[in-house]
Amino acid sequence: MGGDILFLAHRLPFPPDRGDRIRSAHVLRALAEIAPVHVGCFVDDDANRAFEGELAALAASTCVITRRKPLPLAGVEAVLKARPISLAAYADARLSAWVQEKLASGRFAAVFVFSGQMGQFVPQSWQGRLVVDLCDVDSAKFEAYARNARGPMARIHAREGRLLAQVEAALAARADHTLLISEAEAALFASRAPQARSIQVMGNGIDADYFAPDTVKPAAGMVGAGPHLLFTGQMDYPPNVAAVVCMARRILPLVQRDVPGAQFHIVGRAPSAEVRALANIPGCTVHGAVADMRPYLAAADAVVAPLAIARGVQNKVLEAMAMARPIVLSAEAATGIAAEHGVHFAIGGDDAHFAAQIVKLLVNPPVARAMGANARRFVTENQSWPAMLAGMPAFLGMDREEARSAA
Known part of the structure; x- marks a missing residue:
């Protein structure tokens, strides 16, 4: 199945200097080897835009939005709309319009969603391939926060965990594949989202050539x-x-x-x-x-x-x-x-x-x-990244050579 790939991430994948960006950067590079990839993502501030050049070198097109919505405003929106705060914090009409325009072109074969917050941008009308990388079960994390908190924060975390679990399950019911980072996370998610169509494990890798003891002097x-x-x-x-x-x-x-x-x-x-x-x-x-x-x-x-x-x-x-x-x-x-x-x-x-x-x-x-x-x-x-990402073409239902030649 030929066609382009739409990649949606809650953070610009560069620089790959924290857990989520490391994973998303490697995933993005793997996608770019399969087919032309178009990227919609957020940056936390204008300084982070300094790394847009690295993104542009990989992507066929981009939409990078600076996320400026204050958390209290996201909280109010979340309460009014009965949705998780973590989704309200990333809701953005500009990115939504860009995604709609891209998918309306008819050139896309697959959408890859990195992190559950970004699933809200995939229209219900989308009939192509959908792969969602949850990484881990965020709703369970908020439930753990609630157990360890007191007073209002315990109630806020409990609400977030409950509503986010519903969002995760609904997204997995739509996705051709939902990816988790470990067997333990996959088993946990399967117990919480029985309607998921396919739950797969895609572990984190490591660049052992870069992280090597003989490459640097001690600090x-x-x-x-x-x-x-x-x-x-x-x-x-x-x-x-x-x-x-x-x-x-x-x-x-x-x-x-x-x-x-x-x-x-x-x-x-x-x-x-x-x-x-x-x-x-x-x-x-x-x-x-x-x-x-x-x-x-x-x-x-x-x-x-x-x-x-x-x-x-x-x-x-x-x-x-x-x-x-x-x-x-x-x-x-x-x-x-x-x-x-x-x-x-x-x-x-x-x-x-x-x-x-x-x-x-x-x-x-x-x-x-x-x-x-x-x-x-x-x-x-x-734990090499090539080994971790070897299943990516199969997840997307795409062959590298077929997709590239079709593009």
Whole structure:
């Protein structure tokens, strides 16, 4: 089946420097190899538009909208229309008109929706192929937020989870294929959306040539007294915030009791006020955004990921594994990665157990080095992006050569 592809994403895929953009950038590149691809997406601010050139180099046409709707306004719209806030936040007449115009041309064979928020732009009249990449089950994430919140926020999160679950299920009932990031997420979604036509797993990959321990020098800010522990991620994202607060305030003191020089480094953009306050804790440094995460990974004696809420596969874990770092992580953060505890990473339980797993690595460098080497070997053999995306033509019902020649 020949024809163009329409790709809709809630964020411009470039630069691929955070989990969703890494996945969407690789998906977009794979789509562009199959057929001409037209991209509709949002940017959070005008500064992000600096990366439109990378998008234009791949896409046959684009519609990039700066998302300026304040969250309170999105909340009011959501209440008035009985829909999730996360959909109201992305509702945009300009993008909707662009999508309608494109699909009316008759040249499109498939629509690829990246993230559930973007399904609202696919008209009910669309009869072509529809593939939806939910990545993970967002509604379940909001349900988890509700369980961990109190007062009005608990009710807001519960409402969001309930309404978003309905949207996800309805979208999956329309889609030829709904993609999830792991077997666990796929099984969870299947239990919540029995009307889904086809639920498939498309895992996250890793560029092991880019994330390689011999490609960069260790970051100067992490060289010297230590050992050094590292957490990476978007630092205004609530699960990441909760993880580093737990690490700095509860786990780090336990580690320092046995390894007095242990230092904890938090690296990632947009640290919240709660995260910035952790810099007042002895041995804790908040670095904020950095141009390249690899030097910090290279400098780390161990990487930690004590996430209590973690949906899908954690790119931060795959990146650390590719950089041959020993990792201590929660069972939640290990979800979707078919690696072995004690061989490729160490899974920690409660605070004391998590700290003990870290100490075990810090006081035994040969064991830590062996774990890092095993981790890199695992991702190079099992988690390459080409392997993860190999099923893309089949999902779209398109053959690369047929689609390109038809275009």
